[in-house]
Amino acid sequence: MTGLRRTPACQHRAGVWAWALGLMLMLMLMLQSAGVQAEPVQVRRAWITEAGPSGAREREVRLPDAWEHTAPRRDGAVRYRLDLPDAALQVERPALYLRRVGNIFRVHLNGQSVAEVGAYTRPLPNYNQQPQLVRLPQALVQPSGNRVEIEVIGAPRREAGLSTVWVGAIAELEPEYERAMDVQVRGAWLLASACATMGALGMLLAWRTQQSMYGWFAVANLVWAWRIAALSSHDAGIWIQALQWAFEMSYAVFVGAIAMFLLAMVGRDHTIGRQGLAAYIGITLVLSLANAVLNLPVLRTLHLLLTLLVTTAMAIYLAHYSFKERSRTGALLCLGALTGVAFGARDWIAFRLHHDYEAYTGARYAIVLLLFVMGWRLVEDYARTLVRLREMNRNLQDAVDHKQHELEQLFETRREIERQQATTAERDRILREMHDGLGGRLVGAIALAQQLGQQPPTEGNTLQELQLALGDCLTELRLSLDSLEADQRTLGEALAELRFRVEPSLRAAGIRLVWSVDDSAMSAELAAGATLQVLRIVREAFTNIIKHAEASVVRLTLRRETDWLELSVLDNGREQRPDRNIPRPAPLPSGKRGLSNMRTRAASLGAEIEIGPTAEGWGVQVRLPLA
Known part of the structure; x- marks a missing residue:
């Protein structure tokens, strides 16, 4: 097998890539080293110099140093000396962060003053809660052996002292300072x-x-x-x-x-x-x-x-x-x-x-x-x-509505009283007009008929009938006037007034009236309208007796039984007259509605009425409920 060989062109390209890769790594390391800031360092050791009986002396203390406990009678100025780490100062814009210090203090870096807070006065007792961020000039920072001296001015019972000191870049210390x-x-x-x-x-x-x-x-x-x-x-x-x-x-x-x-x-x-x-x-x-x-x-x-x-x-x-x-x-x-x-x-x-x-x-x-x-x-x-006010407003509104309702009722009552007073006044006026006008004329007519009655009759009994008719009119008028009286009267008083009005007519007809009214019945009271209806029933009974009964005696009886009144009008009738040969006046013309009206009036009162012959003669009996 033959080995592979690189050509000069391949070797050149490999060298270029290696050089580029090395350059990139160098740049990354430079950027990383430039961007890294040293972490802030906390300084806990200090050397304190204070005046004593034998003069100033320096001794080591651990921070934080609270005067109240380490030296409660300490007074005046005390100097703290701190050796700062060199690495913590080799940053951009170095600074010191003092969590607590005071009450008054001075800061010196390598013998040069860099900060001063407060004046040489006796401060108030306080807890020195305000943090301090002291910037250190870059020009005063040495390559090594940097020293900071912090002069603290306090007094007994003033909570003076010094906390631990943080050294580092201001960008690292400032967030903690702002939070504090x-x-x-x-x-x-x-x-x-x-x-x-x-x-x-x-x-x-x-x-x-x-x-x-x-x-x-x-x-x-x-x-x-x-x-x-x-x-x-x-x-x-x-x-x-x-x-x-x-x-x-x-x-x-x-x-x-x-x-x-x-x-x-x-x-x-x-x-x-x-x-x-x-x-x-x-x-x-x-x-x-x-x-x-x-x-x-x-x-x-x-x-x-x-x-x-x-x-x-x-x-x-x-x-x-x-x-x-x-x-x-x-x-x-x-x-x-x-x-x-x-x-x-x-x-x-x-x-x-x-x-x-x-x-x-x-x-x-x-x-x-x-x-x-x-x-x-x-x-x-x-x-x-607010809830109570709403409740009070509701109660007040209810009270106002209630009072308004009462006022409306009082107003209606007042109006009703005024209407009644107006009705009474009008009734009195009508009374006066009827009494002075019609009543006076009827009295004059009756007097004239009586004068004529003394003369020899020329037209039979016409004048006598006229006289009786006028007397009936006058009696009826007086009954009507009595019923219009505003004062409330008992039934006994009303019947007594009727007796006074009717008895002359009875005597003129030759009829004697026997009056029998119990004392308990005299005080019975009825409404004005009901009293008038009873009087008209009795008046109709008397009228029938005068016109038709040819009686000589009539008896009116009124008695009371618990919640009832019993009223009766009884005559002796024609058959009971002792002397039938005595001349009698001619009967007057009678209406056909008298008995029917009596029953109608009794029904309107809720009363029971009996009309007809009895063993003694002719009678009208009325049973009237008081309720």
């Missing part, structure tokens, strides 16, 4: 603004509603807003000690006020709770004053531990209340209190046990949930108020 600024600075100012706003709103609500719950909430929020804002103030002048004490006491005042607010919201702000919170405020006052004099960190540790215990007790009580009462408000408040306990316990462990100067406080944000609960409570109260 958002949480610790911008978020703090936003929270302070929210607390101040809610505090002012609570004051207005307490003033307008006179409810202590809103007052306690306002005090708690305003105190918390001041506490957050006080961390950013650095020059207190001669008031530094007073502000120090006020800052420490503000935590206890806030917890006491917020506890009273929570108890008031669930309706349990009784004497025992108030006395317990007053005792807590008194104890914290003693501890803060003792710490201001003695400068013992353990006193502040006890102060914060007592606050944590009070907050925990409040959370347990609210949990018990919400479980027992099934209260949604109590559950939300319990959740807020538990959140405060969780943040407070975390801060107490980090700051008081671990002495972690690098940690940030989180307890300030525990109030956010309470702000939400308060906002929810305001919305709930507003919604409940």
Whole structure:
């Protein structure tokens, strides 16, 4: 088998491809090495120089270094020296990231000043929560042996110190710095603004509603807003000690006020709770004053531990209340209190046990949930108020409709009264017209007929008949006038009036009227129309007796039996006359509808009527129901 040989042309092409591949690999390695940034380095060792009784001396410390615990009586300026890793500085735009430092500090790189924050004054007590990003000039960076000196100016009880230091490219450190600024600075100012706003709103609500719950909430929020804002103030002048004490006491005042607010919201702000919170405020006052004099960190540790215990007790009580009462408000408040306990316990462990100067406080944000609960409570109260207003409006509308209905009824009643008054007035007018007009003329005609009756008769009994007819007309007219009287009368009074009207006619016809009316029947009352119908029945009976019976005696009887009235008109008739030879007046012409009218009138009254002969003569008996 013959081996293959490469031609010169093939060898040339292979060399070109190998050279191109090598060039590409070299370019990739160069680009990769140019784009790689060294990771930031955390520096935890430092050498501190501070003045002592024997002069300045330098010693090594581990970062973070919290003055309150490592040197509680430290005062004035302290210099920290840090050796920076060379690789961390061999980057574009090197920088230092200080999570906490202060209160006032200076930064020097290789003996040259690169940053200065604050002035040589006595700062307020604060937690130095503001992070710092210090740019290091590239021109001051040495190939090796770079040294940074950080001069920190503080005072006892001022929470001064230095956290660990991060060294690296500013592009790597800036995101962490911005996150810390958002949480610790911008978020703090936003929270302070929210607390101040809610505090002012609570004051207005307490003033307008006179409810202590809103007052306690306002005090708690305003105190918390001041506490957050006080961390950013650095020059207190001669008031530094007073502000120090006020800052420490503000935590206890806030917890006491917020506890009273929570108890008031669930309706349990009784004497025992108030006395317990007053005792807590008194104890914290003693501890803060003792710490201001003695400068013992353990006193502040006890102060914060007592606050944590009070907050925990409040959370347990609210949990018990919400479980027992099934209260949604109590559950939300319990959740807020538990959140405060969780943040407070975390801060107490980090700051008081671990002495972690690098940690940030989180307890300030525990109030956010309470702000939400308060906002929810305001919305709930507003919604409940709207519901009550709607209910009140409905009740008011119902009351207005009811009153309007009553007014309409009163108006209708008033109109009915006015109509009745108008009817009465018109009836009185008709009465007067009939009495003065027709009645007067009938009386005159009857008087004239009586005068003519004294003369010798010329036309038989025509004049006598005219006289009787006119008398009947006058009697009927008087009955009609009596029925139109507006005053209500009993049946006995109406019959008595009829007797007065009819008895002259009976006497003129030679008929004696015997009147028999029981006392119990005299007081019976009927409607005006019913009384008129009864009178017309009796009047018709008398008229028939005068015209047809040729009687000498007629008896009218009225008696009462429970709910019935019995009325009878009975005459002795023609056969009972003792002397048949006495001349009698000629009978008057009779109508054929008298008896029928009597039965019709009785039927309209719902009465029973019997008309006809009896053993004693002719009688009309009416049985009338009183109902």
